[in-house]
Amino acid sequence: MGTRADTVVIFGITGDLAFKKLLPALYHLALRGGLGVPVVGVARSRWEDGRLVATARKAVEEVRPDVDEPAFEELAGRLSMVSGDYADEGLYRRLAERLEGAEHPVFYLAVPPAVFGDAVDGLRAAGLADRGRVVVEKPFGYDASSSRALDDKLRSAFPAERILRMDHYLGKEPVEGLLALRFANAFFEPMWNREHIAKVEITLAEKFGTQGRAGFYDAAGAVRDVLQNHALQIAALIAMEPPATAEQVQEARVDALRHMRPLSLDTTVRGQYLGYQDEPGVAPGSTTETYVATRLSVDTARWRGVPFVLRAGKNLRENATDVVIGLRRPTGALFAGADSGSGSPEGNQLHLRLGRDDGLTFSLQVKSPGPDAVSRTVRVPLDLETVLGPRQEAYERLLDDAMRGRSDRFVDPRVIEEQWRIVGPLLDPEQAPLPYEPGGWGPAEAERLGVDAHPERSAP
Ligand SMILES: NC(=O)C1=CN([C@@H]2O[C@H](COP(=O)(O)OP(=O)(O)OC[C@H]3O[C@@H](n4cnc5c(N)ncnc54)[C@H](OP(=O)(O)O)[C@@H]3O)[C@@H](O)[C@H]2O)C=CC1
Numbered sequence: 371m372g373t374r375a376d377t378v379v380i381f382g383i384t385g386d387l388a389f390k391k392l393l394p395a396l397y398h399l400a401l402r403g404g405l406g407v408p409v410v411g412v413a414r415s416r417w418e419d420g421r422l423v424a425t426a427r428k429a430v431e432e433v434r435p436d437v438d439e440p441a442f443e444e445l446a447g448r449l450s451m452v453s454g455d456y457a458d459e460g461l462y463r464r465l466a467e468r469l470e471g472a473e474h475p476v477f478y479l480a481v482p483p484a485v486f487g488d489a490v491d492g493l494r495a496a497g498l499a500d501r502g503r504v505v506v507e508k509p510f511g512y513d514a515s516s517s518r519a520l521d522d523k524l525r526s527a528f529p530a531e532r533i534l535r536m537d538h539y540l541g542k543e544p545v546e547g548l549l550a551l552r553f554a555n556a557f558f559e560p561m562w563n564r565e566h567i568a569k570v571e572i573t574l575a576e577k578f579g580t581q582g583r584a585g586f587y588d589a590a591g592a593v594r595d596v597l598q599n600h601a602l603q604i605a606a607l608i609a610m611e612p613p614a615t616a617e618q619v620q621e622a623r624v625d626a627l628r629h630m631r632p633l634s635l636d637t638t639v640r641g642q643y644l645g646y647q648d649e650p651g652v653a654p655g656s657t658t659e660t661y662v663a664t665r666l667s668v669d670t671a672r673w674r675g676v677p678f679v680l681r682a683g684k685n686l687r688e689n690a691t692d693v694v695i696g697l698r699r700p701t702g703a704l705f706a707g708a709d710s711g712s713g714s715p716e717g718n719q720l721h722l723r724l725g726r727d728d729g730l731t732f733s734l735q736v737k738s739p740g741p742d743a744v745s746r747t748v749r750v751p752l753d754l755e756t757v758l759g760p761r762q763e764a765y766e767r768l769l770d771d772a773m774r775g776r777s778d779r780f781v782d783p784r785v786i787e788e789q790w791r792i793v794g795p796l797l798d799p800e801q802a803p804l805p806y807e808p809g810g811w812g813p814a815e816a817e818r819l820g821v822d823a824h825p826e827r828s829a830p
């Protein structure tokens with residue numbers, strides 16, 4: 371833990387991330403009595419403080435229509451704006467004046483990666499890096515070399531312990547919960563390997579498109595936007611060897627990623643939803659993928675030969691952040707499977723939902739009623755919201771961590787290095803992505819990789 375922050379500065383306060391996640395998170399911190407410091411918004415747009423407050427109210431109402439007025443008033447009273455171009459040193463001079471007296475500010479870079487460099491240079495030149503922490507959003511660069519260059523720039527301005535690399539999936543309770551599932555339940559560990567598991571399928575699906583972020587998204591695509599970071603973080607939690615202590619989790623994560631082979635275009639399907647090319651901000655003839663499905667190999671004794679099938683996409687049928695662990699079919703001929711069509715019963719499945727409807731569903735075999743030795747599948751769902759009640763959103767937890775100087779839920783730079791190595795072969799290929807209809811499950815060609823073409827989400 372470090373010293374508690376005395377100001378939060380958000381670069382890109384006019385943007386999508388600030389609206390959808392950061393302003394609501396600040397409100398929730400105020401609601402729980404955990405804000406207590408000024409919040410300075412930075413943007414090129416010349417917003418008055420009043421416009422920021424009005425935007426904050428709208429942002430909060432989107433997620434909490436029953437706004438708690440005292441909490442909102444606390445947030446509103448702490449918000450102010452500083453505007454200017456990110457490359458203009460005048461912006462940082464004005465910011466330094468606003469921060470006079472602040473000893474431990476947090477600088478949150480909620481801007482597209484192209485702006486990170488200017489922001490870090492500006493903060494350093496104005497002497498603001500000497501006394502603050504910086505939070506950098508993913509994706510970290512565009513590839514391995516630009517990511518290293520960004521890292522060098524950050525390290526030249528801020529000491530290592532004051533650089534926090536953000537992947538909000540690490541702050542999601544259900545994602546963190548994968549560790550509890552694996553390591554706090556003795557019955558999973560003995561079956562968590564190639565002897566028992568036939569396939570791991572990870573899906574990050576969204577029902578919506580780029581939602582006005584095409585300017586950012588078109589330069590990124592699904593691989594950089596979510597596969598390189600969120601999907602591989604989940605894969606690492608599934609694949610890692612058991613860490614001996616909580617402090618070893620980071621090492622176990624790095625080690626798991628080091629054993630993942632680089633992805634290959636031969637076992638990848640890229641797609642682009644119809645209509646994407648007409649969105650403002652998308653380059654004419656863009657070959658950016660809005661969908662990707664790929665097979666990942668984890669080269670360890672535990673996982674050799676078990677495909678990890680990862681897919682992510684926008685404008686798909688449902689919102690889903692899911693992991694399906696598919697077990698091998700049972701051996702032995704005592705029962706025939708009523709729904710397997712070929713003798714032995716279906717393999718059990720453990721379906722983990724890590725998004726808003728978080729929980730899990732076991733698919734079990736039970737005896738079919740009647741005289742014959744036949745089993746059939748039943749699904750046993752568990753809804754964690756019902757059991758545990760509402761939990762804090764990832765951005766609230768991670769903003770709070772950044773303010774306290776708690777760093778274990780931020781990304782280790784070695785992880786980022788590995789993530790770029792793994793996705794490297796998929797970056798900017800020449801082939802155009804396959805078109806797909808919005809509202810479906812992406813290009814049918816992905817079925818050859820083993821993706822479940824009609825996933826039954828079985829949310830309770
Ligand atoms: N949106 C999301 O759901 C998530 C986003 N992220 C990450 O957060 C970061 C910000 O994302 P998001 O808010 O969606 O991005 P936006 O495209 O909404 O950009 C944020 C702000 O940055 C400024 N900006 C945009 N483009 C440029 C540019 N070319 N040059 C200078 N300033 C620019 C704009 O503010 P102004 O012009 O007023 O300065 C804009 O409001 C990205 O790194 C993204 O990967 C991470 C998780 C989720």
Ligand SMILES: O=C1O[C@H](COP(=O)(O)O)[C@@H](O)[C@H](O)[C@H]1O
Binds near residue numbers: 576595596
């Ligand atoms: O990082 C990003 O994540 C969001 C999805 O986040 P979630 O918490 O709603 O699962 C995605 O929409 C966005 O494109 C991406 O930049």
